[in-house]
Amino acid sequence: MNAIQLKQMTSAKGFIAALDQSGGSTPKALKQYGVNEDAWTTEEEMFQLVHQMRTRVIKAPAFKGDRIIASILFENTMNRKIDDKYTADYLWEEKQVVPILKIDKGLADLENGVQVMKPMPELDDLLKQAQKRHIFGTKMRSVIKEANEEGIKKIVDQQFEIAKRIIAYDLVPIIEPEVDIHAPEKTKCEELLKKYIKEDLKALGKDQKVMFKLTIPNIDNFYADLMGDTHVVRVVALSGGYSQDEACEKLTHNHGMIASFSRALLQDLSSSQSDADFNKMLKDSIEKIYQASIK
Template structure:
């Protein structure tokens, strides 16, 4: 594992940008950016357009390691270029931003109030390839829809199982058991999730560390035991559908947790903007998310 990257992730004064919209979420992201579905007819064209959006973001003057600790890439992005360099290499060498890779392949049907990750039979080969391209770590998402203790334990067990596979490739896993923001028993689910994660952390071998990505909690400081845990490198938060101002306000109430926003990061950006207007907008966004991430 790259020691310089690990040091930046552990102590970096900023946030992680989530640039990992997949085939399922790319049309919505493009629509918010002002690119409607009639602008492309194939998946290849769609991915080309969203890559152009991502390249515009990472090329912005304020997208550097001074405020952006890391960036999560979709597999298609990892295999492409930024400014003529392989994407992961560009992020680290030209921008000082630590590259991560989204590795999950979508979600199973809901059962026990949760959606587990679909099987990833080719994960070892993907991890080998990502490691060779200079990717530091991974992100893997599953979703909790209800305060069902059995389902939440299943989610957490799967996350730690995949995390162990990632660690075996000398890479850092970001475990992401997302809780849907509008469920009525969200606070109860968060307590169940915290308890389950702590049990699994305590079973890790000494010296083993993971990262965690969680939904912004109902109770400020809910996840402080994870922030303080010796087997957690960093806790990051997803915006989860909250608008940027709401997400930033919630994040600022949880010291020690930094942002890993996707929708909130690209809010206000448009394909029609001039480069100057685009760079100014993303600059304001980066400053605001950075400020919320380092608050407290």
């Protein structure tokens, strides 16, 4: 584990840029950017277009470590290059942004009010590849839609089980059990989620470290006690479908929680913008999310 990167992730001011849309969500990300599906005919062409988009974002002058402490990548992005450097190396060496890798393979069908992660039979090979590419940590997502205690416990247990495998590769996992912002009993979901997170944190070894990416809670500062746990490097917030304005406003009421936004970061960017307009729009978004993250 890179000690300098760990220190940055633990205490630096800033937020995490989530640039990790994968196969299923890539067309939606490109459409938001103004690139429609008729712009490609093969999956490789689609991934090349999204890499061009991400490269434009990463190379923008405002995208650097004084505001963005880390960025989450998709496996395909990790294995591509920016200016003859693998993306993770470019992020760290040129921008001082810590590279993190999305590792989950999507969600299983809804059961007991939740969607656990699909099986990851090639996880060990992917983690070895992450080490080779100088990745600091990982991210994996599951979703909670109902306040079903059995389902929520299953989600948390699965996340921690895989987190321990990730830690064995000297990587720091981001555990992301997202509570759907439209869940009818969202507060109850969050109460159950924290209950089982605390139980599984107690079972970690002394030197095992994790991060959490959580939906902004209904109760302000609800996750403050998790931030004080010695196993927890950082607690970050997902935008969860909120607009940039709404996500930032809600985040300001949760001190110590920083953003890890995707759509809310990139929502106003377009392939048709000039570089000057694109860079200014991204700079304004970065500054807004940064300010919300340091309140």
